Amino acid sequence: MSAYPLRDNAPDRLRAHSGRPLRDISPEAIAAGELNADDLRTHADALRQQAEIARDSGYPQLAANLLRAAELTNVPNDELLRIYDALRPERASYEELLRLADYLEDSYDAGENAAFIREAATVYRERNLLRR
Amino acid sequence: MKQKQRSKRFDLLSKRDINRETYVEPWPEAGLIVADSPYDPQPSLTISAAGEVVEMDGVARADFDALDRFIVSRALDLAVAEEAMALPSQNYARMLADINVSRADIARLVAGCSPAKLTDIIRHLNVLEMMMGLSKMRIRRQPANQAHVTNWREHPALLAADAAEAALRGFAEVETTVRVARFAPFNALAILVGTQTGRGGVLTQCSVEEALGLRLAMKGLTSYAETLSVYGTEMTFVDGDDTPWSKAFLASAYASRGVKIRFTSGTGSEALMGRAERKSMLYLEARCLLVVKGAGSQGVQNGSISCIALPEALPGGVRAVLAENLLAAMLGLEVAAGNDALASHSNIRKTAKLMLQFIPGADFIFSGYSAIPKRDNLFGGGNFDAEDFDDYNVLQRDMQIDGGVQPISEDEALQVRRKAARAIQAVYRKLDLPAITDEEIEAATVAHSSDDMPRRDIIPDLEAADAFMAGEGDFVAVIRALQEGGFDDVADNILEMGRQRIAADYLQPSAIFDADFKVRSAINDPNDYAGPGSGYRPAGERWAAMQNIPQARSPEGFIEPHTGQPLSRLVEIGPASKGAPNEVALALGPAFGKILTTTIGGLSHEDVLEAILTGIAAEGMIARILRVYHSSDCAAIGYVGARLSGSGIGIGLQSRGTAVIHQKDLAPLNNLELFPQSPSLTLRTYEAIGRNAARYALGLATVPVAVKIDNGARLRLIVQTALLHRRETDEVDPDKLPQELRFDWEPDL
Structure with a gap:
């Protein structure tokens, strides 16, 4: 795994969620008030690279999780919390879950998450885990 | 009515710590059985021609619960499942204990095992074989340790100080939690600042309700989360207000913010929640672990x-x-191995249990070593706590096993605690939070528990915490505050945590940061144990650090207090010959009163000589003093004394104080009386030894000298004993004959 760890072996390719390159994230930039929270957040690209590393190292489930995570980097905090809540038992109807999946796919190109939620919707319907 | 007869021994046993525990007989119907419930299913797996699992562990697909559905869809590697299920369970057990079978070969097959198959493998293993298996299957090469840092008062300066000390001690992760949920952001902040003061790269988390935990992570106040609990039955899962899908989504949400996650499972929770469905704890745990794996944790x-x-x-x-x-390790999961919650009243039992993880090593030997006293532990924890720090360091040193921490000095601890408390004080000041006073800093520096801390006004603290949580404040603001407060190094460490978040290397399996702030995970530090001479073992600097307990002294330090100026009153006058019948010979070791001048018990050699001579004189006999050069052995010295004594009775006396009464016709290693416990000997004893020797010489009936038995003396003093004996042995001259000495002394009769 020659690229891993990316922090040491590929720092020039790393950038924050905001797009700011890693090399520009310095104590001086903080002191100058130039950085905000998105400058210290993970970019989807890094998560996709990590997913590849995980898959190649024999951790396919972790890789799948990191790919879902990469899709979620663009989903705002509050929405993430809302989706999580909808997936808890007896919170949402079957149709609501399907709509949520469509929304994620359409708005954030989050196909992996959409498939994941559709799978949940199917099982929830069979196992009586939907809102009554 | 007749009183039941009571054995004094059983009465004493009933009061032992081990009998403060509760023991219960198994009851499978209630899930009170750890393994092999008669209701556990037999392993089986049927895959249709279309590649769909249509049956698992005796349950048809139509009857799958949500966990089964999740496991077949996301956890099992169906490409190997048929081969994996066909291989007899005992073969797996043998492969686990066989150093010639690699971790990868086992992991490949285990990926296709159903929960019942996993449980069935365990049936064939005893704990020793399982420990062998764990040392091979653990995914990261070097074991590590996690600390719990909380305090009952939720005092920010104390949290920061304790977190800094935990970081200095080597813990790779520090977890806190709350007594009052609203304190969550401040507790997370305090251990973030504290750990990064102690050592950059320690991962931190705050264990709270899932949604709140995610919000803390989004603010950058935590870098990992492990409160994602899963359960082995669908009903328990729902009682926990989650499903495998909601938990897995949460895991992805955390990862999307660059936060390491670890799920929580563990035997017993289903039975505790009354939903075990008559299954054994281990079978349900196998289901949990497959859910964990399927979720991509x-x-x-x-x-x-x-x-x-x-x-x-x-x-x-x-x-x-x-x-x-x-x-868990077989499934390729990082394992934080428990040993956190209070498990036993008995120190024997809790330590014995620990060995099962400590010896083979786990990714985290503890999923929370209480780096604080038990009474401050808000996790219900503290099976090992701050009061056991030295014990734990010694266990590492004893076995040359890396338990993930190292000893530190008191000065280092005070220094890092003060700095961490000052750093959090600066952050509070810059962020306009309720002030932390200098008095609180000083208290936190020296504190052991929250009892040592001044009280804070909780109302404004809680209001500030609410405002901080609701506002924009995050770790960027914290880094700036630290810079402005003059804590640039701490600020740099937290900033580096932010950069690491961007790189996301620490989302890989079993990732920690080492002492150089470099990521170390199953990807770049994979466990390569393959039997003796392979795998991780502490060596070099690491082993030196583990050995370096402040209690260890240099060997010279044990000898020096017993040395002094040669006794001026003890003069050598020439080769010794056989003496008159009315004498007792007192034979001294080669260093006695010359190089060494006090006994191991701290008695001066002068006083000891006077005491023995007084005893001999009291019985009307004369003492003659000799020095033996050719041996430092007590029996040999005494035997020479007896052979040269006119009465045939001699006393042998080593410099450390060990004495013997010998008789010329006895075998050299036999004796009349032996006094091996020199630390227990008093001047009164030495006088009695002299008196008894004289009585033997006079042929009188004699009661042996009573010496108190102190079985702890050898334990306490064996190092001194060995070193003083060695010093005396240095003075041995094999060619030099016994010499007669004159001791300037008159009996005080």
Whole structure:
């Protein structure tokens, strides 16, 4: 795994969620008030690279999780919390879950998450885990 | 009515710590059985021609519950499942204990095993074989340790100081939690600042309700989360207000913010929640672990965790806890192995249990070593706590086993605690939070527990915490505050945590940061154990650091207090010959009164000589003093004395104080009386030794001198004993004959 760890072996390719390159994230930039929270957040690209590393190292489930995570980097905090809540038992109807999946796919190109939620919707319907 | 007869021994046993525990007989119907419930299914897996699992562990697809559905869809590697299920369970067990079978070969097959198959493998393993298995299957090469840092008062300066000390001690992760949920952001902040003061790269988390935990992570106040609890039955899962899908989504949400996650499972929770469905704890744990894996978690904390007392109440409970650690490692999960919640009143039992993870090593040997006293532990924890720090360091030193920490000096601790408390004070000041006073800094620097801390006004603290949580404040603001407060190094460490978040290397399996702030995970530090001479073992600087307990002294320091100026009153006058019948010969070791001048018990050699001579004189005999050069052995010295004594009775006396009464016709290693416990000997004893020797010489009936038995003396003093004997042996001259001495002394009669 020659690229891993990316922090040491590929720092020039790393950038924050905001797009700011890693090399520009310095104590001086903080002191100058130039950085905000998105400058210290993970970019989807890094998560996709990590997913590849995980898959190649024999951790396919972790890789799948990191790919879902990469899709979620663009989903705002509050929405993430809302989706999580909808997936808890007896919170949402079957149709609501399907709509949520469509929304994620359409708005954030989050196909992996959409498939994941559709799978949940199917099982929830069979196992009586939907809102009554 | 006749009183039941009571054995004094059984009465005493009933009061021992081990009998403060609760023990219960198994009851499978209630899930009170750690493994092999008669209701556990037999392993089976049927895959249709279309590649769909249509049956698993005796349950048809139509009857699958949500966990089964999740497991077949996301956890099992169906490409190997047929081969994996066909291989007899005993073969797996043998492969686990066989150094010639690699971790990868086992992991490939285990990926296709159903929950019942996993449980069935364990059936064939005893704890020793499981420990062998864990040392091979653990995914990261070097073991590590996690600390719990909380305090009852939720005092920010104390949290920061304790977190800094934990970081300095070497813990790779520090977890805190709350007594009052609203304190969550401040507690998370305090241990973030504290750990990064102690050592850059320590991962931190705050264990709170899931949604709140995610919000803390989004603010950058935490870098990992492990409160994602899963359960082995659908009903328990729902009672926990989650499903495998909601938990897995949460895991992805955390990862999307660059936060390491670890799920939590562990035997006993289903039985505790009344939903075990008659299954054994281990079988349900196998289901949990497959859910964890299917969700894409890099790891799990298991080892029963907060339910530990329940399996420990049952036969085989401690074995089952090791089994669940092993199953997790077999599945390629990072294992934080438990040993956190209070599991036993008995120090013997808690330590014995620990060995099952400590010896083979786990990714985290503890999923929370209480780096604070038990009474400050808000996790219900503290099976090992701050008061056991030195014990734990010694265990590492004893066995040359890396338990993930190292000893530190008191000065280092005080320094880092003060700095961490000042750093959090600066952050509070810059962020306009309720002030932390200098008095609080000083208290936190020296404190052991929250009892040592001044009270804070909780109302404004809580209001500030609410405002901080609701506002924009995050770790960027914290870094700036630290810079402005003059804590640039701490600020740099937190900033580096931010950069690491961007790189996301620490989302890989079993990732920690080492002392150089470099990521170390199963990707770049994979476990390569393949039998003796392979795998991780502490060496070089690491082993030196583990050995370096402040209590260890240099060997010279044990000898020096017993040395002094040669006794001026003891003069050598020439070669010794046989003496008159009315004498007792007192034979001294080669260093006595010359190089060494006090006994191991601290008596001066002058006083000892006077005491023995007084005893001999009291019985009307004359003492003649000799020095033996050719041996430092007590029996040999005494035997020479007896052979040269006119009466045939001699006393042998080594410099450390060990004495013997000898008789010329006895075998050299025999004796009349031996006094091996020199530390217990008093001047009164030495006088009695002189008196008895004289009485033997006079042929009188003699009661042996009574010496108190102190079995702890050898334990306390064996190092001094060895070193003083060695010093005396240095003075041995094999060619030099015994010499006669004159001691300037008159009996005080």
